[in-house]
Every structure is written in structure tokens, then in C-alpha cells.
Amino acid sequence: MTSPPASVLPDWGPLVDHHCHGLVLTDLDRAGFEALMNEAVGPSPLGTTLFDSMLGLAIRRHCSPLLDLEPLAPAEAYLARRLELGAAEVNRRLMSAAGIDTLLVDTGLGEGVICGPDELAGIAGGTAREIVRLEQVAEQVLRAGTSDFAGDVVARLRSAQGAGAVGAKSIAAYRVGLGLPAAKPSAVELDRALAGASPLRLVSMPVSAWLAHTALELGLPLQFHVGYGDSDLDLLDCDPLRLTAFLRATQERGVPVLLLHSYPYHRNAGYLAQVFDHVFLDLGLSTHNTGALSRTLYAETLELAPFGKLLFSTDAYGLAELYLIGALLFRAGLGGVLDDLVAAGDMTAADGAYVGRLVAGDNARRAYALD
Structure with a gap:
């Protein structure tokens, strides 16, 4: 595994992962593993394998040595070794190596499929706090x-x-897009x-806006899914600039609004973080993908983002691999x-170490008022 530049990194400290989910605790065959790799439901029958991607290369390069394989071991060898070790051991090795101290866990997805915050924290050797999904x-x-x-x-x-x-967390991006109104919908509108x-899947702009x-x-710091996601969203409606009226109207509250993932709108998100006091952003799953x-x-992103x-x-x-390569990358x-x-x-070099500490954990501790 490559090491980050030594001149800047030593003082960053443990990471605060401010948006994440639980792990699958059972063994996975190849189809099950690839279904969890990215936002596709699995490899296309008209394509090849999801390992044929920058994400696949990152898993093979950075995770293989922790499973006692050479870097860039073939996918078949990697998945066979994963099954040989078992999910519990793989999760332990990869999560321990990620160096994540605090996990803010979105509990609104995958109930019964992935583990909860407490079990995740135990595997990672850290602490976990909940992020509540509003639509749920x-x-x-x-x-x-x-x-x-x-x-x-x-x-x-x-x-x-x-x-x-x-x-x-709001998943308005998936349900109605990000053009939330500046004014809170009235009781009559709600x-x-x-x-x-439908109580199974609420799709309503007034409801999503009222919840946000x-x-x-x-006083709840509010995360928004922004940009890249699965085929259930319309990416054109997920540009964070569509939140401008909402952000302008809510700035005076001083409660953080956090833009998740951002790709391919990361420059737009950086601009919003610059001009609105309460706006923060991350690159989330954009990094490992x-x-x-x-x-x-x-x-x-750093062109404009403070x-x-x-x-x-x-x-x-689902996959501990995504924690490890997310942290390494x-x-x-x-x-x-x-x-x-x-x-x-x-x-x-002192400036660089200071910025590293901010992004690695200090900004999250401040935004969420973590102890």
C-alpha cells in the first residue's frame, strides 16, 4: 500500500467518518460482493465485471495485502481468500486498518441486511453516533x-x-430533487x-421540504444527498445549486447543512460552502469510486471550499473494503x-498538517458538536 506524503500527514489523528452505514456480517459470493461495490445493482450483462473500474483496482491494490495476498491480486483470488478467512475476520482486519475513530451512521437503509451502529463501532474499535433519516x-x-x-x-x-x-439526513434528491422552497410548507400544504x-415511499416536495x-x-445538523447515486435518482435534479433558496433562507439559524458526495458537482458544492456560513461538504463515496x-x-474542491x-x-x-479504501484514498x-x-x-508544512487535521476530524467535531 502506498503511504501518503510524510511531510503533511503525521499530525492528522484519528478520522471522523461523518457519513457511513453498517457492514454485512455474512460471507459473500462474487455476485453478492459486486452488488455492494458501487451504485449499480451488479455487473451489466453487456459489460464485464465491476472489478474493471478504478474502484476495483483500489480494492485489489489496497485490500489484498491485508488478506495476505500480493497487491493487485486477481479478483478471483481476492474473493476466494475473503471466503477462506470469513466475513468476521475480513471485517476486523480492514476496519482496524482504516484508522476511523468516530462513525456517524445513517440508520435509514439496509435494516436486517447490515449491522447497526453499536456493532459497527465494536468492529472498528471506535465509537458510533446515529444520523436519523428524515423520510424514514x-x-x-x-x-x-x-x-x-x-x-x-x-x-x-x-x-x-x-x-x-x-x-x-434528507434523501430529497432521490424523491423529489433538491429544489426545496425557501419557506417551510404550511400545515395546510403539508x-x-x-x-x-404512500407510507412505504413518500414522494412529495412539500413533505421533504417540511422535514428539512x-x-x-x-437544531439537528442536516445532511443532504447530493449528486452521484444509483439509478433511482435523476442526477440533473441533484445539483446542490438547486438548494440555493433553501440555504439562503436557513442561514440565519446557524445550524450546519452538509452536502454529501457532491460529484460531479463538487465545485458547485465548494462554492456554496464558501458563500453560506452554515454549509459544509464532503466527497464521500466519490472518493472510493x-x-x-x-x-x-x-x-x-479546494479551489473554493474553505x-x-x-x-x-x-x-x-456493506463492505469493509469501502471503509479502508475510503480512508486510504x-x-x-x-x-x-x-x-x-x-x-x-x-x-x-505546519499549514498542511493543520488543514489535514481540520478535514480529518476537527470540522466534523465542530459541525456536529461531538464530545
């Missing part, structure tokens, strides 16, 4: 039956806060939108950019 809470309230949707949602969110949740709404405004009113080319994303507004995350789901990508700036005389 709304759907739970509807399924339970309610005569006071707004009151019941607020009660559940406050209960989650009391139990230690440190933020909320009731009208809920009439006939409500989370900020409650672009593999060794992810360094370019960090350079382009150093105090960029956060580390993996958005790892983050350190190599950001570290490489900083190291180039130091070498060119555009920042000191």
Missing part, C-alpha cells in the same frame, strides 16, 4: 397511524436527539401533500494536494 421517520409515523403527523414526527426526532442522535401519500426545515428548527484518480477531486468546511466520509455500505488524495502546495512554497 415520516414513513414510520404514517405506517403507525396518526392524527398529528407533524407533532409525531417532531416527537420522534426529539426522542432520537435525546438518545444521542447527532444529525439528520396535510394536502399527505392525503393519499423542521430538522433545522430542532474514483480510486487513484480521486486526488483530482480534492484539488478541484478549509474549515470540508469533511471526511466514506459513505461505506482520502489521506493520499488530500495529503497529495497539500504536499504539492508545501513543495511549491504555497503553504508551510
Whole structure:
């Protein structure tokens, strides 16, 4: 495994992964593994394998040595060794090597398929806090039956806060796009939108907007999925610039809004983080999906994004490999950019180490008021 530049990295400290998910704890065959690699449901019958990608190369290069294989071992050998060791041992080895101390876990996806926050923290040897998915809470309230949707949602969110949740997440990008209104929908607008709404999958701009405004009113740092995702979203509607009216209207609250993943709109997200006090961003799953080319994303993001507004995350789901390569590529990508700036005389080594510490964990601790 390549090591990030030594001149900048030693003082970064443990990572805070501010957006991630649980792990699959059972053994996976090749089809099961490839189904979890990226946002495709599996390899195309008209293509080859998902290992034929920058992500596949990163897994083979960086994870193989931790399974006692040579770097870039063939995919067949890698998957066979993974089965030989067993999921528990693979998860332990890879998560231990990732160097992630704190995990902020989105619990709104994969129930019954992946482990929960406490078990994830135990495997990683760190601590975990919950991020509540807003649309899931709304759907739970509807399924339970309610005569006071707004009151019941607020009660559940406050209960989650009391139990230690440190933020909320909106998947408006998947449901209605990011053109949320500046004004919170009224009670009448909310009731009208809920009439006939499906409790299995809420698809309503007024509901998603009401949930997002409500989370900020409650003081919950609010994550938005932005940009790259699976085929269930329309990428054209996921440009974070569509949030401008919402961000302008909510800035005075001073509650962080965090833009996840950002690709291919990472420059747009960096601009928003610059001009709005409460906006933060990460490169999330963009990092591991672009593999060794992810360094370019960090350079382009830092063109405008303030150093105090960029956060580390993996958005790892299911596979410990995604945690490990997300952490390694983050350190190599950001570290490489900083190291180039130091070498060119555009920042000191102390400046580089300071920026590294901010992005690796300090920014997340500040944004989420972590202990």
C-alpha cells in the first residue's frame, strides 16, 4: 500500500467518518460482493465485471495485502481468500486498518441486511453516533397511524436527539430533487401533500421540504444527498445549486447543512460552502469510486471550499473494503494536494498538517458538536 506524503500527514489523528452505514456480517459470493461495490445493482450483462473500474483496482491494490495476498491480486483470488478467512475476520482486519475513530451512521437503509451502529463501532474499535433519516421517520409515523403527523414526527426526532442522535439526513434528491422552497410548507400544504401519500415511499416536495426545515428548527445538523447515486435518482435534479433558496433562507439559524458526495458537482458544492456560513461538504463515496484518480477531486474542491468546511466520509455500505479504501484514498488524495502546495512554497508544512487535521476530524467535531 502506498503511504501518503510524510511531510503533511503525521499530525492528522484519528478520522471522523461523518457519513457511513453498517457492514454485512455474512460471507459473500462474487455476485453478492459486486452488488455492494458501487451504485449499480451488479455487473451489466453487456459489460464485464465491476472489478474493471478504478474502484476495483483500489480494492485489489489496497485490500489484498491485508488478506495476505500480493497487491493487485486477481479478483478471483481476492474473493476466494475473503471466503477462506470469513466475513468476521475480513471485517476486523480492514476496519482496524482504516484508522476511523468516530462513525456517524445513517440508520435509514439496509435494516436486517447490515449491522447497526453499536456493532459497527465494536468492529472498528471506535465509537458510533446515529444520523436519523428524515423520510424514514415520516414513513414510520404514517405506517403507525396518526392524527398529528407533524407533532409525531417532531416527537420522534426529539426522542432520537435525546438518545444521542447527532444529525439528520434528507434523501430529497432521490424523491423529489433538491429544489426545496425557501419557506417551510404550511400545515395546510403539508396535510394536502399527505392525503393519499404512500407510507412505504413518500414522494412529495412539500413533505421533504417540511422535514428539512423542521430538522433545522430542532437544531439537528442536516445532511443532504447530493449528486452521484444509483439509478433511482435523476442526477440533473441533484445539483446542490438547486438548494440555493433553501440555504439562503436557513442561514440565519446557524445550524450546519452538509452536502454529501457532491460529484460531479463538487465545485458547485465548494462554492456554496464558501458563500453560506452554515454549509459544509464532503466527497464521500466519490472518493472510493474514483480510486487513484480521486486526488483530482480534492484539488478541484479546494479551489473554493474553505478549509474549515470540508469533511471526511466514506459513505461505506456493506463492505469493509469501502471503509479502508475510503480512508486510504482520502489521506493520499488530500495529503497529495497539500504536499504539492508545501513543495511549491504555497503553504508551510505546519499549514498542511493543520488543514489535514481540520478535514480529518476537527470540522466534523465542530459541525456536529461531538464530545
